[in-house]
Amino acid sequence: MTTRTHEDWLALAKKVVPTTTAWIDGPVSSLSAATRTTVNPATGAVLAEVAECDERDVDAAVAAARRAFEAGNWSTASPRERAAALHRIARKIEENVDELALLDSLDAGKRIVDTISIDAPGSAAILRWYAESLDKVYGEVAPTGPADLAVVSREPLGVVAAIVPWNYPLELAVWKIAPALAAGNSVILKPAEDSPLSALRLAELVAEAGLPDGVFTVVPGAGPVVGRALGRHHDVDVVTFTGSTSTGQLFQQYAGQSNLKQVWLEAGGKSAVVVLDDVADLDLVADGVATGIFTNTGQVCSATSRLVVQRGVADELVQRVLSRALAINIGDPLDPATGMGPVVSRRQATRVLELMETGAAEAREVHGGGLVPDMPEPTYIRPQVLLGVDPAARIARTEVFGPVLSVHVVDTVDEAVTVANSTPYALAAGLWTDSLSRAHGVARRLRAGTVSVNCVDALDVTTPFGGFGQSGYGRDLSLHALDKFTGLKTTWIRHG
Template sequence: MLDYSLRDWKARAAALTLRGKAFIDGQFVDALSGETFDDINPATGAVLTAVAACDTQDVDRAVAAGRRAFEAGHWSRMAPGDRKAVLLKLADLIRSNLEEMALLDSLDMGKTITDAVTVDAPGSAHFFQWYAEAIDKIYDEVAPTGPGDLALVRRVPLGVVGAVTPWNFPLDMATWKAAAALAAGNSVVLKPAEQSPLSALRLAELAAEAGVPDGVFNVVPGYGHTAGKALGLHMDVDCLAFTGSTAIGKMFMQYSGQSNLKQVWPETGGKSPNIVFADCDNLDAAADMAAFGIFFNQGEVCSANSRLYVERSIKAEFMAKLIQRAEAMQPGDPLDPASRMGAIVDEKQTQGILGFIEHGKNSANLVTGGNRVLVGGKGCFVQPTIFDDVTQDNALARDEIFGPVLSVIAFDSEDDAVRMANDSIYGLAASVWTDNLSCACRVADRLRVGTVSVNTVDALSAQTPFGGMKQSGFGRDLSLHSLDKYTALKTTWIKYQA
C-alpha cells in the first residue's frame, strides 16, 4: 500500500488543472448566461477557480441532452455486460487519478487529504465497480399465471435522473447516486453543491473517457435556488435523488407536486445517538469510536454520532477517555498528512457551528474545545467540542449542528436510553455499545433508525442500504435496493395458444 504521508501534497495541489465549466452532452461549456462564482478553499480563503453558475437554461439543455441520449439507446439499451465494462473502466480511471480526485475534495471543502485519499476516492472507485459487477447479475421475473398466459416483469430504467448532492463528501455522494443510476441504464444530470463542484466535474470527464456516451452523464454546477430548483421543477426529469438538509428535501418534495410528479428520493438530516452501556468491556474502543463518530470529517456527516448517551455509573471514566481523545484531534492544514481534522466547508457553516457553541456555553457544561482557531493565520477551523450535562430539550441535543460538537447525556436504564435516543425528529443512524447480546438486539429492535451499529459506529458497505426514517428521509443509497429508485417495474403480458 502506498505511503501517502510522504507525498508533497501542496506541490501536487499547485500543479492541478481545475475544471470550472459545466459538463453537458460530452463537452465542457460555459453557463449560457456567462455567469460564474468563485470556488473558495476554506482552509486558506483563496479562490481556487471560477465555476460556471448554471441556471434554468443550462439545466434545460442538460436534461435535453440526457433525454436525447436515453431515447437513442446507446446507453439505455446497451447490453448490461457492455455497460458493466464501461463502468469498470471508470472505476479503474478513478484509481489511476486517485490523488487528483482526493486533492479536489480536500481543496474544495477542507477535509484532510489523508481521509480523501484513503477513504473517499477509493470508495468512489469501489462503488462504481460494485454496481458495474452487479448490473448483469440482476434477474427479471416471470409471474405465476395460468395456461396460455405469460407475464414478464422487468426492471427498466426511468429515463433522466436528476441528482443533487451535498458538499461534505462531494465525490462519494456523486458516486452513490450516479453509479447506481448509470448502471441501471439512465441518463444523469448532477447538480453538485456549489461549495464543492470540482470532483464531480472531473468525474464526468473520466466517465466520458471510460466510454459513457455523450449526454448520458451531465454536471451542472450552480446554486441550489437556481440550478437545483430548476432540476426539481423540470417537467422532463423522471426522478430526483437528493442528499442534504431536511428543509431542502421538503422543498424537492414540493417541486415534484408542482411539476410532473417525478419520484423524489430524499436522504436528509440526522442527529444520531450513540448509547454506551456499563457492561461494555472495552471502553477504550468505545471512546475511540465515539470521538471518530463525531469528529471525523469535522463532524460534517449526516449520520454523525452527535448525541452520546452514557450509563451514569461509567460516565466519569468514559468522559475522561473521550476528552483525552478530543484534545488529541485538533484541526490542522488539510494538506498535511499529520492533521487529524481539517477545515469547516465555508464561513457560513463555521458561523452556524459557533452559534450553537455559544448557546451551549450558556446552557450546558463545556468540557473541551469550543473555539474557532486559525491555521497559518487563516481558515475556517473549529476545535473538537464536547458539552456535558446537556438536557434532552436543549438545541444541542435536538438540532443538526453539522460540525464537531458532541452533546453528552447520562442515563440510568435501558428504557431511559431508548426513550431519549428515539426522542428526535430524525432517524438516520444509531450506535449501541454493550457486551450483552440480548441487550444489543433488544435496543436495536427498538431504535427507530435506518442503521444500528453495534460495538462500532456508522457502519456501511456497498452491500447494505444507507438511509433513514422520520425526517431523515426515505431514500436509500448503496446495496441492490438503491436500484429500486432508478428503475420501474414493467409488465408484459402475453397470451398464447396453450
C-alpha cells in the same frame, strides 16, 4: 499513496489545474457567462472561477439527457455493455486518484489521508460493484394459469437529477451515479456550490470512458437556482438528493408543482450513540465515540453527535472522550499528521459557532469549542463537548454538521432508548454493549436506518444506507438503490 509527506502533497497540489466548465454534451460555459469563485477553506486561496449555471443551462442539460435516453445507445444497451463502461469509469478514477483526492481536499477542506484512502478509491470500487451486479439482477415470472405468461421486468426511468452535498463531494456523487447509470438512465449531476471541482473532473473522465453524449451531465450552480430548476422540470423523471431536511422538503414541493417525479431523500441526522454500563473496554468505546463525531470535522450526516450513556460508566467514559477531543491535532488537511481540518467555508463556520454558543448556554458544563487561534482562515474550529444537556434542548435536536457532542446520562436501558429516539431524525445510531442479548434487543428498539453495534458508522456498498422520519426515505448503496432508478413493468401474454 499514504506514505507521502506534507511537502509532497503541497507540491502535488500546486500542479492541480481545476476543470471550470459545466458539462453538457462536452465542456461548456454557462449561457450567462457567469462564474462562481470556489475557495480553499484551509487557506482562503481562490482555487477557480467555476461556471455558474442557471435555468437555461438546466433546460439544455435536460434536453441532452432526454435525447441520449431516447436514442437508446445507453438505455437499451445490454447489461454486459453497461458493466464494461462502468468498469472503464472506475479505471479512469483509479488512474487519476491523486488528482481527485486533492480536488476534494482543496475544495472542501477534507483530510488528504481520507480522500486518498477512502473517498477516491472507494468511488471506483462502488462503480465496479454496480458493474458486477448487472448480470445478477433478474426479472420475475408471475404464477399465472397455463394459458398466460406474466413477466415482470425492470426498466430505466429516464432522466435522473442527482443533487449532492459538499462533505463527500466525489463519493456521494458516485453513490447516486453508479446505480442510476447501471440501470440505464441518463444522469444530471448538480454538485454543491462549495465543492464542484471533483464532479467537473469526473465528467471529463466519464467522457474519456466512452459513454454516449448526454448520458452524464454536470451542471454547477446555486441550489435555489439550478436545484430548483431540476426539481420543477417537467422532463426530469427522478430526483435523488442528499442534504438538509428543509431542502428535501422543497424537492417534495417541486415534484408536486411539476410532473410528480419520484423524489428520493437522504436528509438530516442527529444520531445517538448509546453506551450501556456492561462495557469493559472504555478506551475502545471512547475511541469509537470520538471517531463518530469528530471524523471529517463533524460534517457527516450520520455522525453520532449525541452520547447517551448509562450512569455507571458515564464519568469514566466522558473523561476519556474529553481527553481524545482535546488531543486532536487540528491543522492543514494536506498534512498527513492532521487529525481534523477546517469546516467547508466561512459561512459554515459561522453557523457552527452560533450553535456552539447555543449549546454552551443550554449545557451544565462546556469543554472546548470556538475558533482555533492563529490559523490561516477562520474555519478551524475546536471540538466541543457539552455535559448536562436536556434531550429537549435545541442543541440536542438540531443538526450542527460540526464537531459538537452533547452528553446525556441515563439510568436505565429504557431511558437510553427513549432519549436516543427523541429527535425527529432517524438516520443512524450506535450501540456499545458486551451483552449479545442486549445488543439484539436494544438495536431492535433504536429507530434508525443503520445501527452500528460495537463499531462506528458501519457502512459498505453491500448494505443499504438511509433513514426514517425527517432523515428521508429510500436507500443508497446495495442492490436496493436500483429500486430508485427503475420501474417495474408487467408484460402479460395470453397464448393457446
